[in-house]
Amino acid sequence: MSRPLLWDVDTQVDFVRAGAKLPVPGAEDAAPAMARLVRWAAEHGLTHLATADDHELTDPEISDAPDYEATYPPHCLRGTPGAAKIPETAQLDPLPISLTPYPPGLLPRLVEGHRELLVLKKTYSAFSNPNLDPILASLAPSEVLIFGVATDVCNHAAIMGLLARGYDVAFVEDASSGLSEERVAAVLVQWRERDVRFTTTDEVVSATP
Template sequence: MTISKVFIDVDVQRDFCEEEGSLCLKDSPNDLFRRLTAHAVAQRIPIVGSVDSHAWDAWEFTTNEVPAPAGAVKPHFPDHCVKGTPGWLKVEGTLPPRFRFLPNVPEASTQQALDELIRGQIQAVYFEKEVYSLFVNPLAEGFVRGLVEAAGTAPEFFVYGVATDYCVRAAALGLVERGYRTALIEDAVAGITPDGVKAALDELRRAGVRIAQSSELLGAPSV
């Protein structure tokens, strides 16, 4: 199986993307997320995703006094994406028929999921994470490297999801810093603040991330 494209689905979860979500981004393009998922399944494009997975006392939350780790600033977000709650779930229509979630633990094995994704037995693998970057999950580094090695070519990674100024930014930077060809689908992201989005996009351009539109993948929308 030659892999020329990989989709990176960043945190398309109910707490971020739906009106009743605790940290809802009002401009979240949920229909476009669904179209990208359907396109990936139809075209056999692997999806490598991330999901925010918090405990009730996550240091990001304003409801507790847990300090930020060294080098980080506590953002005082409302409680969100607590694993096991409805807000943690992926937005309806953004999961392919077959997928796996990989936990945020170092001792788990990724080989079965990697083999299944390469062979097309599953369409997506999602990495649980507690902070912004996909690569904070200790399983992600080797998994992505193994996928590229098996691709038969140097695939381009297409990043979309939420939030542009936090986890999307971190995922795209993590990919390009590791030498992977990376594009951000600009109309398939949503951010928390306009200033934060602008700063993130400027930073990503400087880092070498290509800014693309969903029409490049899906074609022009029907009128």
């Protein structure tokens, strides 16, 4: 039977913790709600798919003169403390999904044995990882519950990618935050026009998936 998928967008130290490399305003305040969603998924045996920036200084997105639209200061550099997930959303035994394409048919067998998936990426869009589409096809979620950071960048890319592929999407507002209030307002309008369901952590955890 098809079940909801919890999609955790980039809840990494550099984005969430105040004083880190690229903190998103309000992200630290949203961390308790993020933690509740992760616990809820674990309690109900739901797949927790987390995306994570896995940067190197040579990546096109990294710049010493960033425009904060296509380029950003160094952040989430591979192997650094800032690239780690925050404790509130940490995965105990994730299956890491790199950018190297997997042989046909292998991913469904791997995903079947793992509740926690960690999809690595080099750009704001998780769909830049060629393995994400076959993972989603294998999971066939009834709905994708999205939370994390930043609402106007990586959350937006994830949601628009999911909608383009025909998935039902719900956005957990109080477990997310954005970089620019103006851009957040604009993307929320786009999502509402595309029938994204807006919800809260209280609503999610009180429901039986």
